[in-house]
Amino acid sequence: MVSIAVLIAKTRSSNIKSAIKYADKDRRAEEDFSLCRGVNCSDFATIALEQMQSIKQIYGKEGGRECKHYVLSFAPGEISKENAIEYAEKFADRCFGDRFQAFVGLHTRSESGVLHAHIVVNSVSHIDGYKIQLHKQDLERFKDINDELAREYGLQVIDRSPEAVEERGRPQMYSMESYQLNKKAENAKDDNKVSYPFDCYQQVKASLNRNPRSFVEFADFMREKGWDCKLRGKNITFKSVENPKHKVRANTLAKNYNFDTVSTAGIMYCCYEDNWKDYLREPKQRQRTKQVENAQAKTQTSSLASRLNTLHRLSQQHNQQPKANKMKVRLSSKDKERERERDDYFSL
Numbered sequence: 001m002v003s004i005a006v007l008i009a010k011t012r013s014s015n016i017k018s019a020i021k022y023a024d025k026d027r028r029a030e031e032d033f034s035l036c037r038g039v040n041c042s043d044f045a046t047i048a049l050e051q052m053q054s055i056k057q058i059y060g061k062e063g064g065r066e067c068k069h070y071v072l073s074f075a076p077g078e079i080s081k082e083n084a085i086e087y088a089e090k091f092a093d094r095c096f097g098d099r100f101q102a103f104v105g106l107h108t109r110s111e112s113g114v115l116h117a118h119i120v121v122n123s124v125s126h127i128d129g130y131k132i133q134l135h136k137q138d139l140e141r142f143k144d145i146n147d148e149l150a151r152e153y154g155l156q157v158i159d160r161s162p163e164a165v166e167e168r169g170r171p172q173m174y175s176m177e178s179y180q181l182n183k184k185a186e187n188a189k190d191d192n193k194v195s196y197p198f199d200c201y202q203q204v205k206a207s208l209n210r211n212p213r214s215f216v217e218f219a220d221f222m223r224e225k226g227w228d229c230k231l232r233g234k235n236i237t238f239k240s241v242e243n244p245k246h247k248v249r250a251n252t253l254a255k256n257y258n259f260d261t262v263s264t265a266g267i268m269y270c271c272y273e274d275n276w277k278d279y280l281r282e283p284k285q286r287q288r289t290k291q292v293e294n295a296q297a298k299t300q301t302s303s304l305a306s307r308l309n310t311l312h313r314l315s316q317q318h319n320q321q322p323k324a325n326k327m328k329v330r331l332s333s334k335d336k337e338r339e340r341e342r343d344d345y346f347s348l
Helices: 008-013 016-023 025-030 045-059 081-096 136-152 162-168 176-187 196-209 215-224 250-256 264-270 290-319 333-345
Strands: 002-006 036-039 067-074 102-107 116-122 227-232 235-240 247-249
Touching (some): 016 025, 016 045, 016 067, 016 102, 016 116, 025 102, 036 081, 045 102, 067 081, 081 116, 081 136, 196 235, 196 247, 196 250, 196 264, 215 227, 215 264, 235 250, 235 264
Antiparallel strands (some): 002 067, 102 116, 227 235, 235 247
8 A cells, every 4th residue: 555644744844955865865875876866856866956956046935945845655565666766756746747846765774664755845946936835635636646656556545535534433634733633632531631623623523414404503503512603704713612712713624634524615515505615715826926027037137148158158269269270161052152153243
């Protein structure tokens, strides 16, 4: 079985240099360059790092998050080393290759014996200078791409259908933080130790299972469970009756617990509200900033200046050569014919 995990905590604490260095660890130990691949960058870690840092400098995006870090893990004995790095490279290319650079390093010497690949993605696009922005829809697309590749390589595909998730007996988490909160809630013997977001999530599901005929009826069910809910704009805000400081939004619950039914649109749909589509979340459109425009103009100017400098340098080298060794102009047959016609016309 193959799975992908997003290492959010690691990318916050590491810069792109240390991330690439770690991904390149086993290649250095085994001196096997086939363990590393580059997407829109070099297969060599040091060169790939320089290329990614150059992109950041060109667009003036050297601050903030420097990279995204993913780990693609394979079950022991499921795939060969050669196919694993090829699989990881294809995955990185299909997920990020249209706009971003990615460095892939295969680890074969882990203590657990699990063959896995580290994928380090530059946070700045080499195409337009925008920083990478990922939404839940992107993560679902990554999973679909992973499933396609797993089928191509004859690997087992994880069943992610709602029925399979329910049969496994636990919600499908969106992040490690949500997973840890859910784990603590499941292990808590005292109800007071259960986190309030998880409690709200459970009460929302319980209220929806009672098949409310309207949002008003759903709000009454939630109030019985100790939660007030109000519709604010395109989101529902839940507030604990016992502790008004405990607040959480429906779309936040849907994101953290990877369960769209508890989103605002999902709740309104379950409540038979006709306008439930009005509450669907739309991905934010990125605006073209003045900073990116200036960076691109600077890039074009610097590129033109670079070409002019190159021509000037070549001309200087040509002028410094002895006259006997200077380049002679070679005329094509057509040019030679025109030259003869000119000489005949002027009787030269």
